[in-house]
Amino acid sequence: xxxxxxxxTVMLVAFLSAFGVKNAAGGYKVGDIATDFSLKNVxxxxxxxxxxxxxxxxIVVFTCNHCPYAQAYEDRIVALDKKYxxxxxxxxxxxxxxxxxxxxxxxxxxxxxxxxxxxTFPYLLDEGQKIFPQYGATKTPHVYILQKTAKGNxxxxxxxxxxxxxxxxAVKTRYAENALDALVKGKEVSVKETxxxxxxxxx
Amino acid sequence: xxxxVGTFIISCNNKAETTTEDTTAEPTETAEVQQPTPPTxxxxxxxxxxxxxxxxxxxxxxxxxxxNDTTYVVNFWATWCVPCVQELPHxxxxxxxxxxxxxxxxxxxxxxxxMVETKLLPFIKEKQLKSDVVYLRDPDQNTWLPKVDSTWxxxxxxxxxxxxxxxxFYEKSFTYAELEKEVSNFK
Numbered sequence: 001x002x003x004x005x006x007x008x009t010v011m012l013v014a015f016l017s018a019f020g021v022k023n024a025a026g027g028y029k030v031g032d033i034a035t036d037f038s039l040k041n042v043x044x045x046x047x048x049x050x051x052x053x054x055x056x057x058x059i060v061v062f063t064c065n066h067c068p069y070a071q072a073y074e075d076r077i078v079a080l081d082k083k084y085x086x087x088x089x090x091x092x093x094x095x096x097x098x099x100x101x102x103x104x105x106x107x108x109x110x111x112x113x114x115x116x117x118x119x120t121f122p123y124l125l126d127e128g129q130k131i132f133p134q135y136g137a138t139k140t141p142h143v144y145i146l147q148k149t150a151k152g153n154x155x156x157x158x159x160x161x162x163x164x165x166x167x168x169x170a171v172k173t174r175y176a177e178n179a180l181d182a183l184v185k186g187k188e189v190s191v192k193e194t195x196x197x198x199x200x201x202x203x
Numbered sequence: 204x205x206x207x208v209g210t211f212i213i214s215c216n217n218k219a220e221t222t223t224e225d226t227t228a229e230p231t232e233t234a235e236v237q238q239p240t241p242p243t244x245x246x247x248x249x250x251x252x253x254x255x256x257x258x259x260x261x262x263x264x265x266x267x268x269x270x271n272d273t274t275y276v277v278n279f280w281a282t283w284c285v286p287c288v289q290e291l292p293h294x295x296x297x298x299x300x301x302x303x304x305x306x307x308x309x310x311x312x313x314x315x316x317x318m319v320e321t322k323l324l325p326f327i328k329e330k331q332l333k334s335d336v337v338y339l340r341d342p343d344q345n346t347w348l349p350k351v352d353s354t355w356x357x358x359x360x361x362x363x364x365x366x367x368x369x370x371x372f373y374e375k376s377f378t379y380a381e382l383e384k385e386v387s388n389f390k
Binding site for chain 2: 067068072102138139159160163164165166167170172175194195196197198199200201202
């Protein structure tokens with residue numbers, strides 16, 4: 001019975017791969033090419049991934065002001081940017097929420113938050129909420145680590161920053177850092193996807 | 204290879220609103236030996252006459268795998284989650300209306316540790332919640348989230364409805380009518 005199930009699964013995967021079925025409803029999976037964008041930063045200038053000089057890849061973080069889980073990770077996102085920007089992997093933060101639905105996530109409030117927390121990276125508003133569905137982000141925070149290649153920006157990791165939102169000091173596994181360390185060394189990312197609780201995106 | 208397959212399936216189902224269903228009645232390799240008695244909480248928080256029991260996921264799992272003649276509606280929520288708070292009255296209504304009909308609602312709070320006494324307990328008191336509220340304190344979400352349902356991306360609210368024969372997971376918000384209709388399918 002078990003063998004039949006496994007065989008069935010393998011056949012299904014082979015079928016889907018053979019016909020190149022894209023995960024249209026669910027956004028990107030690891031290995032997909034991620035779209036670039038042109039979104040307004042808190043400094044009122046548009047930012048695209050391609051404009052970021054000397055990048056070998058990007059840490060795209062869907063995050064926002066209002067969500068306690070996102071807030072719990074703000075300092076750790078700043079730390080990630082500080083550590084990996086100089087290694088070629090800067091943070092690009094995107095607020096996917098519709099400010100009409102969540103006032104705390106308005107552009108003006110984003111500007112205030114970026115200043116208050118000393119964000120060292122762009123904090124962009126997904127105006128019209130068009131980019132997050134392409135990535136398949138469902139919550140904040142939700143991290144996509146991309147590697148720049150000749151074919152485009154390849155998704156190498158999707159998920160959480162680490163395994164303890166509550167207490168940075170009690171973290172055992174730094175998922176995002178492990179993925180980034182592998183990429184920086186030209187190695188394969190070992191844990192490609194992780195799950196974590198977050199605030200649903202309010203589109 | 205198997206790992207790759209698993210990863211693929213999980214990512215494939217990772218969409219904004221999902222429901223998944225497992226109607227296979229046959230015992231699977233994941234079936235666990237049922238615990239005879241309810242687990243001991245990690246801690247019981249009490250304030251102003253309101254109490255909530257805290258569990259880690261290993262303990263909470265007892266409440267997600269009961270095999271009796273009751274249908275369980277398990278809602279994952281938090282006081283800071285606006286859509287969760289909006290749909291909470293529907294779960295309360297369902298619990299009140301069907302409590303003699305072997306339907307039981309359990310509200311699993313994912314509030315942060317620091318919020319239990321400052322937000323969660325006052326909220327339970329203010330809203331006079333009648334459904335069972337428990338507090339899940341288990342930061343290692345990557346380990347336990349897939350045990351609730353392999354398709355759960357982690358967004359709140361999320362709901363699991365199950366009885367001994369059937370199990371369905373919803374990563375979405377409910378209206379009362381939708382919730383009542385879903386539960387009616389579990390008869």
